[in-house]
Amino acid sequence: MSTPNTKGFQVAVIGGGVCGLACAIALQNAGIAVEIFEAAVSFGEVGAGIGLGPNAIRALEAMGLLNAVLGKLPPGSLSSKGFLFYSGVGNHELVYDYPPAPEDASISMHRAVFLDALVGLVDPRHTHFNKRCTSISELPASPGRLVVHFQDGSTHETDVVLGADGIKSVVRDFVVRASGAAVGGANEKHVAFSNTAAYRGLIPAALLKAAGFKTQLTDRPACFIGPDKHVIVVPIKNGELINVAAFSARYDVPIGSQDPPAGTPWVDEISREDLQKEFEGWGSDIATLLRFMPEKTIRWSVHVVYPPLESYARGRVALLGDAAHAMLPHLGAGAGQGIEDAFLLTRLLSHPQASVGNVQAILQVYSDIRRPRSQMVWDASQRAGAVYDGHGPRGPTAQGSAEDLRDLWKPVWRHDLDAEFEDAIGKLRSNTTF
Ligand SMILES: Cc1cc2nc3c(=O)[nH]c(=O)nc-3n(C[C@H](O)[C@H](O)[C@H](O)COP(=O)(O)OP(=O)(O)OC[C@H]3O[C@@H](n4cnc5c(N)ncnc54)[C@H](O)[C@@H]3O)c2cc1C
Structure with missing residues (x-):
């Protein structure tokens, strides 16, 4: 499963979510010595769906991971399926039909399926569970060499650390810290409540149809838009299951200006009745849908990385995925950005001229390239939510929304990964690293 270490340097990936795993497997397949450290006792994902757009698909393909994922999905899962936007209130009129294009093939699946595909490719000899990283330090005696510290008191020495430890990243503390300074204030943590709550559920399509759900459920994802809220329904498992994500946001509070009351958990439960109250006055299909949400529905208080990081790298430590740029989920693009990160990291670190002597410069260039790209997607995701919720630049009318929805995904999906690598x-070359 693993190839000999062709590079002479060792990499530790902290976090075995989708981005950490994709990165670790691609590095491992490129012949780089990589160890993966995961806080949980096994790999695992929340019981919800995930969509990957054409940009993420191309990155997975280039990393040699796409076939493993497609192998877990029904034939024909990779196809072009633009969103259908309906009004969430009134009679659910079609507001905008995002045109599918053959070059924009994407996939939607249960997260567990995606993870399962990747887990089958990880070298278990280099996978360590129950290893919660608590900090990173530099080894004074060997400049550049790093020590990863774990909650169980153990440590691991390595040349490069890649932090894929999600939004609550500990590795980020190292990256944002000016040498020697302590990590303290909320701003330094770069995590903020987005004033958005997400409610998720999986509902058998047959139940919805039998209950008189009027809007025709096709194999395309649909989004019901309305004032301060929207509901996304995505068919998965050949259309047998409908993945529901309902969102409710406040637009009178700028992101980062107000935290939820102290002690409020990021993830808690809300009764179905309270969820139905949140969507009071919405159309009959939304009422039907909510009747089938779990009695106790999970509520995510969606947090984001904010303010944006000035760099995704410091020394021989770099961040990828949510650790670097956790964003609002309104374009279904967060994991895709992490997969793009993994792709560039792998190509650069496996370059014939990459070595332990220049890895720091390589990680800085990785940051210089990936930061503007993923922050652009961060901004676009926030803007998309505003459009769905009637706060787009052209206002809440059907016509205004339709205009704002046009080409929404274009900058995310039409991204040239090879050009990024060449850049x-x-x-x-110009800074004489290569
Ligand atoms: C409602 C919602 C819907 C979404 N839908 C989509 C979608 O359709 N498409 C899409 O692309 N994105 C979507 N996203 C975003 C996507 O879920 C994330 O961007 C993605 O999961 C991030 O992956 P990650 O590997 O960076 O982090 P995570 O998935 O958070 O994984 C981090 C891993 O690190 C481990 N870890 C954490 N701390 C430590 C530590 N200290 N030491 C060791 N291990 C640690 C964790 O246990 C975990 O396994 C959505 C997000 C939300 C909230």
Whole structure:
């Protein structure tokens, strides 16, 4: 499963979520010595769906991971399926039909399926569970060499650390800290409540149809839009299951200006009755849908990385995925950005001229390239939510929303990964690293 270490340097990936796993497998397959440290006792994902757009699909393919994922899905799962936008209130009129294009193939699946595909490719000899990283430090005696500290008191020495430890990243503390300074204030943590709550559920399509759900459920994802809220329904498992994500947001409170009351958990439960109250006055299909949400529905108080990081790298430590740029989920693009990160990291670290002597410069160029790209997607995701919720630039009318919805995904999906890599190589040549 693993190839000999061709690079002479060792990498530790902290966090075995989708981005950490994708990165670790691709590095491992490129012949780089990689160890993966996961806080949980096994790999695991929340019971919800995930969509991957064409940009993420191309990155997975380039990393040699796409076939493993497609192998877990029914034939025909990879296809172009633009969103259908309906009014969430009134009679659920079609507001905008996002045109599918053959070059924009994407996939939607249960998260567990995605994870399962990746887990089958990880070298178990280099996977360590129950290893919660608590900090990273530099080894004074060997400049550049790093020590990863774990909650159980153990440590691990390595040359490179890649932090894929999610929004509550501990590795980020190292990256944002000016040498020697302590990590303290909320801003330094770069995590803020987005004033958005997400409610998720999986409902058998047959139940909805039998209950008189009027809007035709096709194999395309649909979004019901309305004042301060929207509901996304995505068919998965050949249309047998409908993945529901309902969102409710406040637009009178800027992100980062107000935290939920102290002690409020990021994830808690809300009764179905209270959820139904949240959507009082919405159309009959939304009422039907909510009747089938779990009695106790999970509520995510969606947090994001904010303010944005000034860099995704410091020394020989770099961040990827949510650790670097957790964003609002309104374009279904967060994991895709982490997969793009993993792709560039793998290509750069496996480059014939990459070595332990220049890895710091490589990680800085990785940050210089990936930061503007993923922050652009961060901004676009926030803007998309505002459009769904009637706060788009052209206002809440059907016509205004339709105009704002046009080409919404274009900058996310139409991204040239090879050009990005060439850009990085150009920077490494011009600063004489390569
Ligand atoms: C409602 C909702 C819907 C979404 N839908 C989509 C979608 O359709 N498409 C999409 O692309 N994105 C979507 N996203 C975003 C996507 O879920 C995330 O961007 C993605 O899961 C991030 O992956 P990650 O591997 O970076 O982090 P995570 O998935 O958070 O994984 C982090 C891993 O690190 C481990 N870990 C944490 N701390 C430590 C530590 N200290 N030491 C060791 N291990 C640690 C964790 O146990 C976990 O396994 C959605 C998000 C939300 C909230």
